[in-house]
Structures are given as C-alpha cells and as structure tokens.
Amino acid sequence: MSKYSSELKSQIVSEYLAGNPTAELSNNYHVSKKRINKWVQLFRMNGSQALKRRRHKRVFTQD
Incomplete structure (x- = not known):
C-alpha cells in the first residue's frame, strides 16, 4: 500500500x-x-501516469 495517494x-x-x-x-x-523532487522528475519524464499506483505485481519471464 502506498503512503501517499x-x-x-x-x-x-x-x-x-x-x-x-x-x-x-x-x-x-x-x-x-x-x-517531491522525485515526483516532479517522474511526472516530467512519464506524465501523470507515473504518479499512479500500480495495482498488480509485474511478472517477468526467464527469456
């Protein structure tokens, strides 16, 4: 769970x-x-989607 919404x-x-x-x-x-500076950097690089929480775990294959 994220500390900040x-x-x-x-x-x-x-x-x-x-x-x-x-x-x-x-x-x-x-x-x-x-x-705050990290959030601003993420926003500038990836837009508003970067500030949203991920709802599920990322799964990686062995390839």
Whole structure:
C-alpha cells in the first residue's frame, strides 16, 4: 500500500509547476523535499501516469 495517494502527488506536482517552492510544499504537506523532487522528475519524464499506483505485481519471464 502506498503512503501517499496519487491525487496528493498530482496536487503537489501541479503546485510545484505553478511556481511554489519545494521547501514551502514540504512544510505544508509534511513530505520530504527529495520525494517531491522525485515526483516532479517522474511526472516530467512519464506524465501523470507515473504518479499512479500500480495495482498488480509485474511478472517477468526467464527469456
């Protein structure tokens, strides 16, 4: 189970992109600055889908 919901992650990322500083968001939401920066990086690389939780385990073949 994820500690932070995808809605909260999206809200924090959108506020960051709107110009709010990481330190302020960190204090308001009680989330580390490092974690916020990671969410922003994931969002920029993969879009909003990167912030959503995966519902099932990934299965790999031996090939």
